[in-house]
Amino acid sequence: MLIAVLIPLIFAIIVPYLSKFKQKVHTGIFVFFIPFSIFLYFIRFVGSDFEPVRQTYNWIPSLGINFDFYLDGLSLLFVLLISGIGSLVVLYSVYYLHVSERLGHFYLYLLMFMTAMLGVVLSDNVFVLYTFWELTSISSFLLIGYWHYRERSRYGAQKSMLITVFGGLSMLGGLVLLSNITGTTSIQAMIAQVDVILANDYLPLIMAFILLGAFTKSAQFPFHIWLPDAMEAPTPVSAYLHSATMVKAGIFLIARFSPIFSGYEWFFIVVSIVGIVTLCWASYMAVRQTDLKGILAFSTISQLGMIMAMLGFGTGAAVFAAVFHILNHATFKGSLFMIAGIIDHETGTRDIRKLGGLFTFMPMTGILAIFGTFSMAGIPLPFLNGFYSKEAFFASTLELESTGNAIASFLVEAIPYLAVFGSIFTFVYSMYLFFGVFTGPAKLDKLKTKPHEAPIGMLVSPFILVLGVIVIGLFPNLFNGTFLIHAAEAVNSTVELEKLKFWHGFITPLFMSLAVVGIGIVFYLTRQKWSNIYHVLPGKLSFNKVYDYIIKKLDDVSAKITDSYMTGSLKTYMTIILATILVVTTFFMVVTGGFTISTDNLAEVTFIEIAVVLVITIAAIATIFTNSKLGAILITGVVGYGVATLFVIYRAPDLALTQLVIETVSVALFLLCFYHLPKLRKRTEKASTKLGNAVISIGFGALMTIIAISAHSTDWFEPISNYFIETSYKLGGGHNIVNVILVDMRGLDTLFEITVLGIAALAIVSLIKLRHDKEAK
Amino acid sequence: MEIIISILAGVLITTGIYNLLQKQFLRIVIGTVLLSHGAHLFILTMGKLKRGQPPILTDGVTDYTDPLPQALILTSIVISFGITSLLLVLAYRTARENNTDNMEELRGTENE
Numbered sequence: 001m002l003i004a005v006l007i008p009l010i011f012a013i014i015v016p017y018l019s020k021f022k023q024k025v026h027t028g029i030f031v032f033f034i035p036f037s038i039f040l041y042f043i044r045f046v047g048s049d050f051e052p053v054r055q056t057y058n059w060i061p062s063l064g065i066n067f068d069f070y071l072d073g074l075s076l077l078f079v080l081l082i083s084g085i086g087s088l089v090v091l092y093s094v095y096y097l098h099v100s101e102r103l104g105h106f107y108l109y110l111l112m113f114m115t116a117m118l119g120v121v122l123s124d125n126v127f128v129l130y131t132f133w134e135l136t137s138i139s140s141f142l143l144i145g146y147w148h149y150r151e152r153s154r155y156g157a158q159k160s161m162l163i164t165v166f167g168g169l170s171m172l173g174g175l176v177l178l179s180n181i182t183g184t185t186s187i188q189a190m191i192a193q194v195d196v197i198l199a200n201d202y203l204p205l206i207m208a209f210i211l212l213g214a215f216t217k218s219a220q221f222p223f224h225i226w227l228p229d230a231m232e233a234p235t236p237v238s239a240y241l242h243s244a245t246m247v248k249a250g251i252f253l254i255a256r257f258s259p260i261f262s263g264y265e266w267f268f269i270v271v272s273i274v275g276i277v278t279l280c281w282a283s284y285m286a287v288r289q290t291d292l293k294g295i296l297a298f299s300t301i302s303q304l305g306m307i308m309a310m311l312g313f314g315t316g317a318a319v320f321a322a323v324f325h326i327l328n329h330a331t332f333k334g335s336l337f338m339i340a341g342i343i344d345h346e347t348g349t350r351d352i353r354k355l356g357g358l359f360t361f362m363p364m365t366g367i368l369a370i371f372g373t374f375s376m377a378g379i380p381l382p383f384l385n386g387f388y389s390k391e392a393f394f395a396s397t398l399e400l401e402s403t404g405n406a407i408a409s410f411l412v413e414a415i416p417y418l419a420v421f422g423s424i425f426t427f428v429y430s431m432y433l434f435f436g437v438f439t440g441p442a443k444l445d446k447l448k449t450k451p452h453e454a455p456i457g458m459l460v461s462p463f464i465l466v467l468g469v470i471v472i473g474l475f476p477n478l479f480n481g482t483f484l485i486h487a488a489e490a491v492n493s494t495v496e497l498e499k500l501k502f503w504h505g506f507i508t509p510l511f512m513s514l515a516v517v518g519i520g521i522v523f524y525l526t527r528q529k530w531s532n533i534y535h536v537l538p539g540k541l542s543f544n545k546v547y548d549y550i551i552k553k554l555d556d557v558s559a560k561i562t563d564s565y566m567t568g569s570l571k572t573y574m575t576i577i578l579a580t581i582l583v584v585t586t587f588f589m590v591v592t593g594g595f596t597i598s599t600d601n602l603a604e605v606t607f608i609e610i611a612v613v614l615v616i617t618i619a620a621i622a623t624i625f626t627n628s629k630l631g632a633i634l635i636t637g638v639v640g641y642g643v644a645t646l647f648v649i650y651r652a653p654d655l656a657l658t659q660l661v662i663e664t665v666s667v668a669l670f671l672l673c674f675y676h677l678p679k680l681r682k683r684t685e686k687a688s689t690k691l692g693n694a695v696i697s698i699g700f701g702a703l704m705t706i707i708a709i710s711a712h713s714t715d716w717f718e719p720i721s722n723y724f725i726e727t728s729y730k731l732g733g734g735h736n737i738v739n740v741i742l743v744d745m746r747g748l749d750t751l752f753e754i755t756v757l758g759i760a761a762l763a764i765v766s767l768i769k770l771r772h773d774k775e776a777k
Numbered sequence: 778m779e780i781i782i783s784i785l786a787g788v789l790i791t792t793g794i795y796n797l798l799q800k801q802f803l804r805i806v807i808g809t810v811l812l813s814h815g816a817h818l819f820i821l822t823m824g825k826l827k828r829g830q831p832p833i834l835t836d837g838v839t840d841y842t843d844p845l846p847q848a849l850i851l852t853s854i855v856i857s858f859g860i861t862s863l864l865l866v867l868a869y870r871t872a873r874e875n876n877t878d879n880m881e882e883l884r885g886t887e888n889e
Binding site for chain 2: 567568569570571574575578599601602603604605606609610613616617620621623624629632636639640643646647649650651652653654655658659662665666669670672673676677693694696697698700701702704705708709711712719720721724725728729735736737738741742746749750753756757759760761763764767768
C-alpha cells in the first residue's frame with residue numbers, strides 16, 4: 001500500500017523528462033497508467049466480505065509517527081474515487097491541454113496531489129494524515145496558479161492557500177490535543193478510547209479545531225469563498241480537485257472522526273447548521289453566477305453542504321445517504337466540469353450570457369449535459385442517481401432524533417424546510433445551466449469561433465462518468481451491499497443495509513421532491529423578475545469583501561505597527577532596549593528580593609579617593625553639558641586618567657599602566673578625528689526628550705549601583721583567587737600574578753583579545769584605504 | 778569605600794547612557810567610553826578593594842588583592858580600546874561620506 005500511495009510522487013520525478021518528448025507523445029498518456037493501475041490495485045478489495053486491512057511502515061518510530069495505512073470501507077470509497085476520476089481527468093487533460101503548455105509542471109503537480117490525497121484517506125496516523133493534508137493544500141495552490149501569468153490565477157491560488165492552510169493548522173492543534181489525551185497517534189485507537197475523549201475538558205476546543213480544518217477544506221460557509229476563485233485553474237483541475245476529491249477531504253475528515261464526536265451533542269448542532277446554511281446560501285448564490293464554472297463552483301459548495309449536513313445528522317440512514325451522495329456527486333459534477341471545459345474549449349468563452357443554442361452544434365456534449373444537470377437537480381427519473389440521494393437526504397431530514405437540548409429540537413423542526421428551500425435553488429441553477437447553454441437562440445456573433453463538436457477523446461471521460469450516473473440510476477443497489485455499506489459502517493456502525501427503490505409509494509420525501517420540482521419550475525421561468533433580490537441580499541455585502549478587507553487590514557496594521565517602532569532612529573532603538581532591560585531586571589530583582597545592602601566588611605574611606613571620585617564625577621557629568629569638541633575630548637581624558645588613578649590606589653599596577661597608555665592613545669585618536677568631525681552642536685532636544693533620556697540613564701545607573709552594592713553585600717562563596725596566588729609561582733613560574741593569569745591560567749582570553757585588536761586594526765585600515773571611487777560613479 | 782565606588786560606577790554608566798542617547802556620533806562614542814569605564818570599576822569593586830598588597834609575589838607577604846578581576850579588566854580595557862578606535866574611525870568616515878554626523882539624518886532612505 002505504501003507503494004500505491006507513493007508511486008505518483010515517484011513517477012512525478014521522471015515526468016519532466018518525459019515532457020521533453022511532448023511533441024511526439026502527449027505526456028498525459030504516460031501519466032494515465034499511474035492512477036489507472038492504482039485503481040486496478042484497489043478494486044480487488046471490493047466485495048461483500050470486505051475486512052479492513054492494516055499495514056505499517058516505520059517512519060519516525062520514536063515519536064510514534066509511522067505510515068499506518070488503514071483501508072476500511074470509507075477509505076476504499078475515496079481511494080477508488082481518487083484513482084478512478086484521476087484516470088479520467090488525466091485522459092481528459094490529454095485532449096484539453098495543448099502541447100505548447102508546460103505539461104511537465106502540470107502533471108508533476110497533479111501526481112503530487114494524487115499522492116497527497118491517497119495519503120490523506122489511507123493514513124491512520126494523525127500526524128501523517130496532517131502531512132498529506134498540507135501536501136494537498138500545496139499542490140492545489142500550485143495547480144490553481146498554473147497559469148501564473150494571470151493575475152486572477154495568482155489571487156485565487158493565494159486565497160485558497162491562506163484559507164485552507166489556516167484550517168489545516170488549526171486541525172493540527174486539534175490532532176495534537178487528541179493524541180496527547182489518548183496517548184496514541186492512531187485514529188482507530190482513539191475511536192476505541194472514545195469515552196476518555198468525551199469526558200475531557202478540552203473536547204469543545206478539539207472539536208472546534210478539527211471542524212475548522214474540515215470546513216475550510218470542504219469550502220463550508222463562510223469559508224467557501226476560495227472555491228469560486230479556484231476556478232481560475234485549468235478545467236481538468238477543477239473537475240478533479242474542486243469537485244471530486246480535495247474538497248471532499250473535509251467531508252472525509254468529519255466522517256473519520258464521527259465515531260468520536262457523534263456522542264457530543266454540539267457536533268450534531270454545529271455540523272448540521274453549517275451544512276444546511278452552506279447548502280442554502282451556495283445554491284441561492286449559484287443562480288446569480290454568469291460564468292459556467294462559477295455556477296458549478298457554488299453548486300459544489302452547496303452539495304458539499306448537503307453531505308456535511310447528513311454527516312451531522314449522524315443517523316444510520318443519513319450516513320448511508322451521505323456516502324451514496326459522495327459517489328453520485330463525484331460522477332455528475334466531474335462530468336459537468338468536463339463539459340464546461342469542452343464548451344470553453346470550443347467556443348472560447350464560459351460566459352453564459354454569450355452562450356445559447358449550442359445543442360445543434362454540439363449534440364453529444366448536449367446529451368451528456370442533460371444527464372449531468374438533471375441528475376444534479378434531483379429530478380425524479382429512474383435513471384438519474386442524483387434523485388436517489390436527494391430522496392434519501394429528504395428522508396433522513398425527516399427522521400432526525402432531537403438530542404434533547406432546545407437548539408437541537410428547533411433544528412429538527414426546521415431542517416426539512418431548509419433542505420427543500422436549498423434544493424429549489426439547486427433545481428433552478430441546474431435548469432439554467434442546461435437550457436441557458438444549449439437551447440434558445442445561438443449568439444454566434446458574440447463567439448470568437450464557430451462552435452463545433454468536441455474531439456471524441458475529450459468526450460470519453462464525461463461519457464464514462466455519465467454512464468456511471470445512468471448505471472447507478474438504473475440499478476441503485478448495484479454497489480450497496482459490496483461497497484457503500486462498508487463505507488457507511490466505518491462512520492456509523494449501526495447502519496443497516498436498505499434497498500433503494502425508485503418508487504416508495506406516496507410518502508413525504510416524494511412530496512418534497514415534487515414540491516422542489518414544481519416551485520423550481522416556477523422560479524426558473526420567472527427568474528428575470530426576482531433576480532433583483534440579489535441587490536438586497538447579499539447586496540453590497542459579500543464574504544469576498546470581508547476576506548479582502550481582512551487581508552488588506554492585516555497588511556496595513558502590521559505596516560503601521562512596524563512603522564511605529566522601526567523608525568530607523570538609533571536613539572529610539574536604544575531607548576526601547578534599555579527601558580526593557582531596566583523594567584525586566586528591576587521587576588526580577590524586586591520579585592526575588594535581590595536587593596540587600598550591608599555596610600560591614602567595607603574598605604576604609606580616605607580623602608584622596610574621595611577627591612578622585614569627585615573629579616571623575618564632575619568630568620563625567622560635564623561631558624553631557626559641554627558644547628565644544630575639544631572640551632568633550634579633554635574631559636573624557638580626565639575621566640580616563642581618573643580611573644587610572646583609582647587603579648593605582650586600589651593596587652592594580654598593571655591596570656593603571658594599561659589604562660594610562662590606552663587613555664593617552666585614545667585621546668590622541670580623538671584628536672586625530674577631531675579636525676575632520678563636524679562641530680559639536682548644541683543639544684537641541686525638547687525638554688520632554690531630555691527628561692526621558694535622564695530618567696532612563698539615571699534609572700539604569702541607579703540599578704547598576706544597587707546591583708553592585710547587593711552583589712558586594714552577599715558573600716556566598718570563597719573567591720578562587722587563593723589558588724592563583726598559591727600556584728602562580730609553582731605552576732606558572734612568575735611573580736606577577738595578574739600576568740600569569742593572563743598568559744598561563746587564562747591564556748585563551750588573551751589570545752582572542754589580541755585577535756580583537758587585530759581585527760579592529762584591519763577594519764580601520766580598510767575603512768581608511770578602501771573608498772568608492774567617486775569618479776567611477 | 779566599595780559603596781562609593783559603586784555609586785561612581787553608577788554615575789559613569791548614567792552619563793555614558795545619556796551620551797549614547799544623543800544624536801551626534803562623537804557624543805555616542807564618548808558615551809561608550811564612559812560606559813566601559815563604569816563597567817571596569819564595577820568589576821573592580823566586586824573583587825573587594827584594598828585587601829592587601831598588589832598581586833605581585835614578594836617574600837613575607839601573605840595577603841594580596843584579588844588578582845582575577847584585574848586580569849578580567851585588563852582584557853576588557855584592551856577590547857574597549859579596539860572598539861572605541863574602530864568607532865572613531867567609523868565616525869570620521871561616516872561624516873566624510875555623508876557630510877553629517879547626526880544619527881537622525883543617517884537613517885537610510887526608506888524612512889525619509
